[in-house]
Amino acid sequence: MAVARYRIEVFHRFRDPRREVTRKKLTGLGFNVRDVHISDNYLVSVDLDGHQAEAVARLLVQPVIQEYLVNRPYTPEGFAYAVEIGYLPGVTDNVAHTVRESIEDLLKINLDIEKSVFSSTTYFFSGDLAPDEIEQIGMELHNPLIQRMKVLSYGAYLLESGMGMEIPVVSIHERPNADPVALDLPADELMRIAKEGIPDPDGTRRGPLALDMLSMNAIHDYFLGTEKRNPTDIELESIAQTWSEHCKHTIFAAEMDGDIPGGIFKTYIREATVRIRREKGEKDFCVSVFEDNSGGIEFDENYIISDKVETHNSPSALDPFGGAITGIVGVNRDAIGFGMAAKPVANRYGFCFADPFDRNPLYKSRDQGSRMLSPRRIMEGVVHGVNAGGNTSGIPTPQGFLCFDERYKGKPLVFVGTVGLLPKLVNGMPACSKRAMPGDNIVVIGGRVGRDGIHGATFSSEALSSGSPATAVQIGDPITQKKLSDAIVKEARDRGMYHSITDNGAGGLSCSVAEMARECGGFEVDLDRVPLKYPGLSPWQIWLSESQERMTVAVPDDRLDDFIGLMSRRGVEASVIGRFTGGKRGIVRHGGKSIFDLDMTFLHDGLPRKKISTAYRKKTEPSPAFPEPADMNKVFIDMILRLNIASFEFVSTQYDHEVQANSVIKPLQGRGRVNGNATVIRPVLDSWRGVVLSQGLYPSYSDIDPYRMAACSIDTAIRNALSVGGNLDKMAILDNFCWCDSTNPERLGQLREAARGCYDYALAYGTPFISGKDSMFNDFRGYDENFNEVMISIPPTLLVSSIGVVDDIRKCQTIDFKFPGDLVYCIGVTGDETGGSEYLAYAGEGISGRKFTAGEVPGVAADEFVRSYRALKRAFEQGIISSSISIERGGLGVALAKSAMAGMLGVSADLAAIQADTERDDVILFSESQGRLLLSVSPDNRDEFERLFSSVPIGLLGRVEKSPVIKIRGRKGKAVVKTKLDSVVKAYKGVFKDF
Amino acid sequence: MAKPRVLVLAGYGINCDDETAFAFRMAGADADIVHINDLIENRSMIDRYQVFSFPGGFSYGDDTGSGKALANRIKNNLMDELRRFIERDTLMLGICNGFQVMINIGIIPAIRGFTGEAEAALEHNRTFRYQCRWVDLAVENKSPSVFTRGIRLLHIPVAHGEGNFFAPGEDLSLIEKSGLVTMRYVKPGGAPARGEFPYNPNGSMNDVASVCDRTGRIMGMMPHPERGMFFTQRDDWTCIKERLVREGKDIPERADGFTIFTNAVKYFG
Secondary structure, eight states: BBBOOEEOOOOOSSHHHHHHHHHHHHTTTOOOOEEEEEEEEEOSSSSSOEEEEEEEEHHHHHHTTTTEEESSOOEEEEEEEEEEEEETTOOOHHHHHHHHHHHHEEEEEEOOTTSSSSEEEEEEEEOOOOOOHHHHHHHHHHTTEEEEEEEEEEHHHTTSSSSOOOOOOOOOOOOOOOOOOOSOOOOHHHHHHHHOBBBBBOOOOEEEEEOOHHHHHHHHHHHIIISSSBBOOOOOOHHHHHHHHHHHHHHHHSSTTTOOOOOHHIIIIIIIHHHHHHHGGOOOOOEEEEESEEEEEESSSSEEEEEEEEEEHHHHHHHHHHHHHHHHHHHHHHHHTTOOOEEEEEEEEEEEETTOOOOOOOBSSSSGGGBBBOHHHHHHHHHHHHHHHHHHHHHOOEEEEEEOOGGGSSOOOEEEEEEEEEEEETEEEEOOOOOOOOTTTEEEEEEEEEEEEHHHHHHHHHBTTTTGGGGGGGOOOHEEEOOOOOIIIIIIIITTOOSSSEETTTTTTHHHHHHTTTTTTTEEGGGGGGGGGSOOOOOOHHHHHOOOOOEEEEEHHHHHHHHHHHHHHHOOEEEEEEEEEEESSSEEEETTEEEEEEHHHHHHHHHHEEEEEEOOOOOOOOOOOOOOOSOOOHHHHHHHSSSSTTHHHHHEEEEEGGGOEEEEEEEEETTEEEEOOOOOOOOOOTTEEEEEEEOOOOOGGGGHHHHHHHHHHHHHHHHHHHHOOOOOEEEEEEEEEEOTTSSSHHHHHHHHHHHHHHHHHHHHOOOOOOEEEEEEEEEEEEEEEOOOEEEEEEOOOEEEEEEEEEEOOGGOOOOSSSSTTTTEEEESSSSSSSSSSSHHHHHHHHHHHHHHSOOOOOOOHHHHHHHHHHHHHHHHHHTTTEEEOOOOTTHHHHHHHHHHHHTTTTTEEEGSSSSSOOHHHHHHOOOOSSSOEEEEEOOHHHHHHHHHHTTOOOOEEEEESSSSSSEOOOSSEEEEEEEEHHHHHHHHHHHHTTT | OOEEEEEEOTTBOOOOOHHHHHHHTTTTTEEEEEEHHHHHHOOOGGGGGEEEEEEEBBBGGEEETTTHHHHHHHHHHHHHHHOOOOOOOOEEHHHHHEHHHHHHHHHHSSSSOOOOOOOOOOOOOOTOOOEEEEEEEOOOOOOOSTTTOOEEEEEEEEEEOOOOOOOHHHHHHHHHHHTTTEEEEEEEOOOOOOOOTTTTTSSOOEEEEEEEOTTTTTEESSGGGGGGBBBBHHHHHHHHHHHHHHTTOOOSBBOHHHHHHHHHHTTOO
């Protein structure tokens, strides 16, 4: 076991704010913790003398508030147990990296990157605690997948003089060679390789290749037929990565049911975009769709705006913080890797969680030790991960949502997106036509390669089960990436130092180099030149590792010295690992030997197209019958208390949405700070143009009617963006399909229906898809609290994100009522279509203990809605809208409450004025009919407003009141809701007040 | 009037360099974004500038404490240059992480002079949560700060996890007595926040949001004036606009934070 030379412990002289936070958290979980002390520890494995060690320690304290000890244990008085949490070997330790750099700078020396410094934190607990309790506390404080824990009682801590000097140095002894893999095997043996991985000499397997028999046969035939040899392990692993569901979207590409030979991506998603662009003709604003790391649309005569939304679901289930931070920092690279490198100007997020108040455990296998993280820990970790990734990177994170359903308990969904800004011309050349040229150097910049994320791409193509590999878990390092991003976007790009650039994401070098080689032909790589975190990696691991914060760049010889020099001056490691060639083969060498030599056409296009059949039958269960509730006041407040409706201000305020100074319409709106549905940024500070961002999703509709689910998601994404001042003629959308159990024909049938809906409604609104992603196996197989076997599949979830250009941000509007006396209008028709709505979920839970999941899902009459949207646009242009909110989850009632709370003003409304095809007040209040908005208008503008909306169904619902009360009169003239704004606010903000 | 030249520091996770330079330029200065490695390599370049700006960001990821690692970098490499710089008739402005860096190198409040030792600290917010929100600030009358001249109240945002100002008892009273507190968090309208969240967003002692040195030429502040330079950056602009329209008044283009930058430029006028 390796030990450090020095152990520096830093602790607060006065009060460490973390103490109280930790104590409160633990007492909240039921632990009898009286007090907590904390020390931050740095284990330094460097040959320093005593004076130098003291000087290093002084670097690490803030002397006004902290003290340090070198090689002497911090021993706060009267603690019962000390718990030290550090990282496992090989897990990214960002703090340690900073400390190493500081030591290097102080002493002007160079240290080993991975073996010199390690960080840890020790918690000292006092209180009446039993040994098993302290173990449980430890479990709350760390995640054994990435961290190690050491527990000592007070006595043992004194006896052993503290926590000791052990350091988590990586020690691996992989086979340094590429092994051949015999493929002349019986079918079941071949399939075992696909399912469990390549066998190692000791009989263990390396982890799933996630290939089906069809693909294994194609590989078998290629090697034994064409190449007349067996593949090496690196070749086989590489093909599996390239062909994975994650990278090739095999289900979206598959021939479906005989009548969709091109597959649903080509037939429904891409075809919609092709047709819209054709129909728009001159007005087509798409610049780059479905080709690059992001999709791009025109912003103005000088700039392009890019957008991409990714998911990072499986890693976030295992390590929520690491999964989420890696996700957000990873999708940032989809902007940096767009065209010649776009500057990230905004992040998006969207989290689908189970009820965080649900304390029933799930287990991966039949033992207590395999307990999954609780929904609350997953939620807190994910929220924090995007906080750390987005804030640290200096990218504003304005736009996002939370969505709750019990079926996200096995796998949360973590959507992360990044909007980028790219000049149209870079060095006089179109910024989107990048091309690696034969002879260009293959340069890898950013972090080093470790065993992180091996099998990440294939892993996310499989359901989460006890075999899920722990190496799939990583922790992002936003500062390493920030350095890289600045060096590329602010300097190298505009100096024309490279021909092409792409992200190293899923599949690592194996995918990025092969992808870029498509631009020129082939490549030759020497793996010995790839910088490693630690020795001992097998060649296939180096080639496939998904170690983060890396990009691959094609640099011509005549710019190479400049490029490497610039990177070095910016603290970015850059290594030439090979060359792009004009040939047709990809060649990888290791130790002077060729270990990978593949025909690029086979690698990219050799994947046999799947044929899949679907089975779909529309659900026709009638809407559940139940009487109209007598106490609508209670229902009104109960709806506000729903997890899907309550304020998530705690997320909005911890995500910096003001950095880059581009914020215009913010996530929290009005004096009452209510979450809006859309945000606007101004990415170019001397232009009045803006970018509007929003999204729509209705996973609760999917099981009833996936076609309408897609329609509603598109309408909502668009309408939300229009509600703050967006322009339907300059709006694009992105699709993220997160599906489940995608070998099941019924699930695939739902998928087909949803994709058909995407086609029809993208076309109906003229909003092209510019980018998309899918994640098809969001299922959990394991055990419930009684160790009964369970499979939990997420509800099929389609996230539609909208992005649009706003011509003049000064015309934008927020959701808050502004002045007493303003008139309140509802635009659109309210239908008796509550299937899948929040209201039916609530009503069902109240009546039968389970959500109602039948009835009719709202329809989308796009042509009619467009008339409203055009009128809305004109009203915005004339500046006569005083507040605007799109009616979303929770319906009209929730929209009224939000505008009132945001404006801190009351409202009186009469449901008789609503154009509705039902007489039930509860349905009118909470139906989620699409195409509707709630607007307020100054009485002075009434005539003009009504003239603009004369051909559109509108209802003058009431007026804004000074007195802070929400008063709603029912269809039959009776007051049905009369509630003080205070109690609504208390409900709205109370749900997550302890988060 | 000759345009003052502003050096806006960049690199290692500083991330508000672009908008800070934009704000200085809009106020009439020439601003260059300079990577700290280039400055260390070519130290004398600092002599060409009249204003030195430490922008906001997450230098070194806040690892081991916000601003600390960048402060170490400066202490190890640039102390003589900084001393020479402030001995001239120059200005220095640190915002958010820049303020944290300045506190850690002891260049403010510098009640005992610029010794290189921190005299105060910006600790974790009392909520132990990153807070991105708009705040109200009152400028101290007796503050010598050049940057806050003519300003009484400001409405601009904060965005930080470690902005909780702390100084040991005697030092705090010395800072107060010397008039080195330049801005405090207040309630809308100007009543003292008295530590109350969210008006005081981080739990700072005496609601301190900003301090300067005795000359008033060197100031650090947690809130971000560059994020409050345009009217449309304000969190309440749609509401104010609605009022102004109804009153038949013009809608402004600038917002409170901009004056911090124009004051800097005016100083050289």
